[in-house]
Amino acid sequence: MAVHWLLICHGLITLIVVVSFLCGQWPIFQGTPISSIHRFITFGAYQYFLKLVGAVFGDKGINSILSVEYYCCDRSNPILQIIYLAIIGSTYYIIVKTSFQYIPGYYLSGVHRYTSLLAVAIGILLFLLTSFSNPGTVTVDNVSHYLSVYPYDNIIYTKKECSTCKLPKPARSKHCSICNRCVARFDHHCGWMNNCIGERNTRYFLAFLLWHFLICMYATIAIGLVLAGRLKELKIVYILTVYYGVENSFRSLAPHIIQWLLGSYNSQILLMVFMAIVSLLLAGFFAYHAKLCLTNTTTNETFKWQDYVSWQKKLSEARASSVALKASIDRMDSERKPPDNKCKSFFRRSPLENTEAVAKNNVYDKGFFHNLYEVIFPVPTRASHSHTKSKSG
Known part of the structure; x- marks a missing residue:
């Protein structure tokens, strides 16, 4: 019976390690033990290993490990x-x-x-x-x-x-x-x-x-x-x-x-x-x-769009803050004027609510079927392109 429990524990530990390593950075796992295990596997364990090598072999040992890391992670191999x-x-x-x-x-x-x-x-x-x-x-x-x-x-x-x-x-x-x-x-x-x-x-x-x-x-x-x-x-x-x-x-x-x-x-x-x-x-x-391909987006472009949308939101918030500041200065200047009707004040929108929505305008997305066709038949492999190229030659 002990062997059975050992196998079950082995399976659970394997599952936790695999999921933590591959998916631990996903937002759904933030603040959970899965995220902590992911950080330890991908970063913490390596740092502890470097410290151990440094303590035993000194700087030469660390430099040797870093050269291996460079070959494994930063060079084609x-x-x-x-x-x-x-x-x-x-x-x-x-x-x-x-x-x-x-x-x-x-x-x-x-x-x-x-x-x-x-x-x-x-x-x-x-x-x-x-x-x-x-x-x-x-x-x-x-x-x-x-x-x-x-x-x-x-x-x-x-x-x-x-x-x-x-x-x-x-x-x-x-x-x-x-x-x-x-x-x-x-x-x-x-x-x-x-x-x-x-x-x-x-x-x-x-x-x-x-x-x-x-x-x-x-x-x-x-x-x-x-x-x-x-x-x-x-x-x-x-x-x-x-x-x-x-x-x-x-x-x-x-x-x-x-x-x-x-x-x-x-x-x-x-x-x-x-x-x-x-x-x-x-x-x-x-x-x-598959979702990226059907929307004609790449992994690289998802990060670019995230940066662009984040920058646009910050810009819109800065503009809204500027408008709000100007409105508050105008109100201070007009304190001596008769107060507005309460109904008008209630329905008046705050300048902060006028923040522009940031639209992701992907000009390369030309529809489900065209996007799929473009992935399956890249431009250089299409007969029409080869024919056009031979004509121009």
């Missing part, structure tokens, strides 16, 4: 790509070793031995496409094209030159300090892919997220059906009710069945819980990026 391949390879290997012996089973046919391998292979293919495809690098040859495709909105994008590439900077582009290049319709730099996500590979990135969500759901359901099949094949419910006198109801049978599953198939249970958690996280990431 394949570390996370290797970790991804190790995770997906080891997970599939464990599933094969622990669950394939029960396939075919009561609920699953033998075809799932091959469909699972095909699903993993497609996932790795999408990973390679996203990792090694051109995200839309801005060069001397194509900068004029990108300047015409993405006009400046004069709100969050204005005409300027990239200080590093020394090229005109097209709207929606950004210079990636890690890859050291300007990328058209820049979304973000993905460490897992060791590549930027931009105009030409956003479609692969979205397909990668969606497919891996489906793989994790497939694995979760398949393992669940394997365990359900074992219950049927071994007639566990029949044995519990007939030989052990357990009442034939869900409430009575559930604790005994869970205890039996944890004792006999603990590896499959842990795998199923792990895959379910990962699938939920992937669903959240996919939903977020």
Whole structure:
């Protein structure tokens, strides 16, 4: 029984750590233990480690750690790509070793031995496409094209030159300090892919997220059906009710069945819980990026819009305060005048209420279907663009 509780505690701790690491910065978790654990994992633990290294090895040890940090976090490197391949390879290997012996089973046919391998292979293919495809690098040859495709909105994008590439900077582009290049319709730099996500590979990135969500759901359901099949094949419910006198109801049978599953198939249970958690996280990431694509916005632009809206609100509040101050001075100057009618005073709006609403005018949002089409078929890959380019040549 102690082993069962140990497995349950292990699963809960794993869940808390994974959620804290990936989602601890979300507003919903602010001021909760999840947020504190996230800060410790992402910042606090590293700072304590640096202090320990400094105390033992001095400045040379700290400089060595910082150089490793610079390579891992600020330079292009394949570390996370290797970790991804190790995770997906080891997970599939464990599933094969622990669950394939029960396939075919009561609920699953033998075809799932091959469909699972095909699903993993497609996932790795999408990973390679996203990792090694051109995200839309801005060069001397194509900068004029990108300047015409993405006009400046004069709100969050204005005409300027990239200080590093020394090229005109097209709207929606950004210079990636890690890859050291300007990328058209820049979304973000993905460490897992060791590549930027931009105009030409956003479609692969979205397909990668969606497919891996489906793989994790497939694995979760398949393992669940394997365990359900074992219950049927071994007639566990029949044995519990007939030989052990357990009442034939869900409430009575559930604790005994869970205890039996944890004792006999603990590896499959842990795998199923792990895959379910990962699938939920992937669903959240996919939903977020899908929403951005359908509104023709990038992750980079969400931060730009937040800064713009915040600045506009502060400007509007400053104007309102100025108007209110002027109104109060005017009232002081007119104290000797007869007082206004009480009805008029009641319905008169305060100058502070005249703060202008800040509108987010995204000129690149051209409608649901056009936005989706633009992501699936980037401008350089469209036949119409190639035809126009050949004509002009």
